[in-house]
Amino acid sequence: MNKKVSQILKYAVSASLAFVLLYFSFRDVEWADFMEGLKSCRWEFILLSMAAGSFAFWLRAVRWRKLLLPIDGSITRMTAFNGINIGNISNFVFPRIGEFIRCGVITRRSEPVSPDDPEHKKASYDKVLGTVVLERSWELLVMLLLLLVVVVGGFNRFGGFFVEQIWTPMAQRLDFSIWWIVAVLAVAGVAGCYALWRYRDTNPVFSKVWGIFRGILQGFASCLKMDRKWMFFAYTAFIWMTYWLMAASTVWAAPFLSELDLIDALFLSLVGGLGFAVPVPGGIGAFHFIISLALSGIYGVPMEMGIIYATLSHTSQAITQILFGFGSYAYEALKK
Numbered sequence: 001m002n003k004k005v006s007q008i009l010k011y012a013v014s015a016s017l018a019f020v021l022l023y024f025s026f027r028d029v030e031w032a033d034f035m036e037g038l039k040s041c042r043w044e045f046i047l048l049s050m051a052a053g054s055f056a057f058w059l060r061a062v063r064w065r066k067l068l069l070p071i072d073g074s075i076t077r078m079t080a081f082n083g084i085n086i087g088n089i090s091n092f093v094f095p096r097i098g099e100f101i102r103c104g105v106i107t108r109r110s111e112p113v114s115p116d117d118p119e120h121k122k123a124s125y126d127k128v129l130g131t132v133v134l135e136r137s138w139e140l141l142v143m144l145l146l147l148l149v150v151v152v153g154g155f156n157r158f159g160g161f162f163v164e165q166i167w168t169p170m171a172q173r174l175d176f177s178i179w180w181i182v183a184v185l186a187v188a189g190v191a192g193c194y195a196l197w198r199y200r201d202t203n204p205v206f207s208k209v210w211g212i213f214r215g216i217l218q219g220f221a222s223c224l225k226m227d228r229k230w231m232f233f234a235y236t237a238f239i240w241m242t243y244w245l246m247a248a249s250t251v252w253a254a255p256f257l258s259e260l261d262l263i264d265a266l267f268l269s270l271v272g273g274l275g276f277a278v279p280v281p282g283g284i285g286a287f288h289f290i291i292s293l294a295l296s297g298i299y300g301v302p303m304e305m306g307i308i309y310a311t312l313s314h315t316s317q318a319i320t321q322i323l324f325g326f327g328s329y330a331y332e333a334l335k336k
Contacts, residue, residue, distance in 0.1 A: 029283065034194025037256060037308045046255035046316050049246045054322045056242040060076040060084050063235035070225035072122035074111045082328035092282040092318070099136065103128040105332060134223060140277075142236060147270040150263065158298060159268060243269050250313045256305045257295075268294065282321075287314050 045284075061081035070077045083105035087098030105123050110123035151158045200207055226232060244262070247269035251257050260268075271294050278286035291313070292306035 009211035016029045034308060037254075037305055038312075040255050041308070041312060042253045042255070046312060048206045049253070049313070050316050052205060052242045052245040052249060053317050054324065056246070057081065057084055057088070057321075057324060058241055059235055059239045059242065063232060063239065064131065064135055064209060065132060066224060066226050066232050067135060067233070068128065068227060071127050071131070071229070072110045075109065075123060078331075079106060079109045082332050085321070085324040085328035086332065088321040089329070092284075092322070095281055097280045099132050105133060108332075136235070141272070142240065143273050146240070146266070147274075149271060150267050154267075156262060172294045199282075246317070247272070247313070250309060250316070253303070253312060254309050257299075257301070257309060260299065264299075266310075282318060283314065 058077075058081060061084045061215055062077055064084065065075055065077055065080040068080065083102035087102030090098035090101045096290070106123050106128045107125045109120050110121035112118040113120045116266035144286055222231070223229070230232075244266050248262055248265035251260050251265045268291060272287055272291055275290040276283035280286050288307060288310040291310040292303060295301040295306035295309060296303060
């Protein structure tokens with residue numbers, strides 16, 4: 001199949017999934033109630049949420065730069081910041097493509113290994129990709145650990161939602177055949193790794209793949225060479241504090257959610273993160289669906305009100321990402 005056709009089909013499937021999730025999220029909404037609820041919101045708190053989101057972008061850039069510095073000490077905070085922003089806006093075109101595009105931003109600005117060989121950069125694409133894999137894996141681990149702590153700590157409040165709305169439906173759909181598929185994929189993965197190792201020096205294709213794999217591992221290992229490693233964890237804590245503030249600000253903006261406290265806001269932030277894990281452009285549809293489901297299932301919030309919160313939260317951050325994304329793109333395009 002032609003590569004371009006394949007990409008179009010992938011995007012079509014992703015966009016269709018987003019549309020389906022949006023449909024199920026909004027299908028029972030009474031639009032008169034929706035508009036009235038929207039008018040009652042306090043927009044100064046939405047601006048606070050957007051400001052917190054903007055600060056989170058900068059903190060993510062500074063944290064990512066700590067992983068990049070052992071590879072290329074010339075990478076600036078501004079370059080990392082632009083990479084984050086351009087990656088964010090790219091995710092609205094195709095899910096997760098932004099993680100690859102931001103690698104290109106860094107490699108483009110990286111110093112060459114030698115003045116005589118400007119094509120080979122210190123921060124080669126595969127090494128930068130390794131730092132992205134490490135950063136996103138770490139972010140996912142932190143999110144899951146926080147979610148576990150919140151759910152276990154408040155099981156009476158949140159446990160029923162996960163058991164009834166997530167775990168039970170998932171368990172009903174997973175039958176024995178799924179585990180056969182998992183087993184086959186595991187065996188295929190092990191066999192592929194062995195073939196890659198065995199023929200890395202004799203087969204040109206395997207040699208190329210092995211070179212990319214080694215570069216990713218070198219980028220992954222950059223965490224071992226970081227200066228003042230504790231700052232990486234400090235930045236992570238501050239990033240999640242800004243995420244928390246973003247969710248809390250949107251809760252404060254919605255009068256119909258006045259009974260929710262800061263723990264509820266943290267829970268919504270974490271559940272919303274699961275929505276962004278679904279392979280749809282910019283989390284569209286998936287975020288709205290899971291947030292409205294959580295608000296309805298746990299707090300008994302009417303669907304219209306849950307959708308208002310999801311729409312306010314997602315749209316405000318989408319606007320922030322688009323503004324910063326275009327700004328960073330223009331900056332990189334003008335900077336030669």
